[in-house]
Amino acid sequence: MSYSFLESKINSLKEKPAEQWVYIKKMTDKARKEDNIKKQHRAYSLASTYSRGEQQLKYSDSLLSTAYRQNDTDIIGDCYLAKGSIYMIEERYPEALKNYLKGYDYIKKKNNPYLVHNAEYLIAQTKIYLVEYQEAQNILKNVLAFYRKNQEKINDTDYSLYYIYALISAIDTNSHLSHFEENKNLIREGMDFIAKNNYPDYSAYFISAKGIDAYHQKKYDVAIQNLNEALKQYRGNWGHLTENYYLGLSYWHKGDKNSALPYLLLLDEEYKTKGKLDPLFRPALEFLFDYYKEQGHTAKQLEYVQKVLALGKTYERDYKKLYDTLQKDYDPPKWQAEKLKLENELKQEKRRKILMSGLGIVFFSAMGLYAYSNYKRKKHYKNLLYAYNQNKSYEKENQSRIITNPDSENIGMVPELSEINPLIVENILLFLEKFEKEKKYLEKDLNIQQLAQQCGTNVSYLSKVINQYKKDNFLSYINNLRLEYVVQLWKTNPKTKHLMIQEIAHKSGFNTAQSFSKNFKEKYNISPSYFLKRLDKDEEKIQ
Structure with a gap:
């Protein structure tokens, strides 16, 4: 297969990522085998384009290594800019700026004016996100002056768009710096340009x-x-x-x-x-605090005080340089004092409610409902622990009974799939056994198409085997494995109980904390937070 064919297939399979990655790997392997560094570079560029998160960063590092081997400062610089853009998408602005500045240093060596001013624009845009408006404005003046005179289309790059982007960023910066008169002209300039140039x-x-x-x-x-x-x-x-x-x-x-x-x-x-918020938007949480303060909603006030304080810690950790600027408007001691005050108010309010509820039928009804609800939760908690311990011991005692060969004497334990060759069923079961043992179900965005491809079978066969032998559809099978992994992780590694739900969700393959909590409650009939609290209490009793 030629490189042009492989690249064409990769670009045509944007909606089918599992198939797309087969061709990306083929192109990478072919370029490595032939020691074709330019094609390796192109393959890693496509891999970086069509991946996300940590995987995308990994491929951007591979891209950089091939750039260094080509010894072209423009290519090296462009790779650093690409890596900076990945960090921008992830909202990791300090890392983005660091990579943009590295790329800028390389690009300046050949001094291609288009590449230089593109890098300057990216640096300025990042500084806007870091609330460094004056520095951003100084850079943007130079960028804007260049693109006013240079709006050619070079290869696939339309530099008219860079002129538009620079105008929008300059207007944004001026707004924050109160340069309103200058903005009148820039807004008019931008509207005239897009009307004239369609x-x-x-x-x-x-x-x-x-x-x-x-x-x-x-x-x-x-x-x-x-x-x-x-x-x-x-x-x-x-x-x-x-x-x-x-x-x-x-x-x-x-x-x-x-x-x-x-x-x-x-x-x-x-x-x-x-679990994070751009520093620009932090005042929204402060206004929500003020809103609920006017409403006299103490619990909501406390919720937003806690969020403001948590954001402050995040900014202090991730935006060290920016944090000093933010502290001018954000007063941690004030918010900490507010938090303590609200917590005391909530405690007093709770005491008042308990005293008032001591009168009449309402009290007993409420307590009865609470007791029944608590009883059900305790029962579900005990069921979960019992089921977990039973499953754990069953797996240990019956590992040899895992059905892997439909032709063996064990096949009578589960009805055969008459429409599928027994050898295929055996291979699929062996694959699933390995899949579970290696905890591949913890991978994020896992789908049945990917798994079928890795197994060397089709989606229909894999789905039928899972339904028949695992007694679940594909999604439930994966989610149950993940949830059982989490429960075992909490019991065997107590430190993990103190991780945030969002981090546990990430570790176990769920995309969001909400998805993890929803699936946990559907499976075990209790929330993960309740389960963890009860585990802590049980462990304290044992100690």
């Missing part, structure tokens, strides 16, 4: 920039009008958190706090989902 999809970005600029000028009605219009014009499924953030703040400062609430809660949902 870039209608970018209109929404300049309308949004106009809205954000109006917010910083305290023209909240103008901000709301433009931000809503931008959201209507955007295409695609992006969350556009920036627009929602400034809409929430605009309504808030207008005094319409109820209208602000849904927008601010979108930022809170982002934090719940990802």
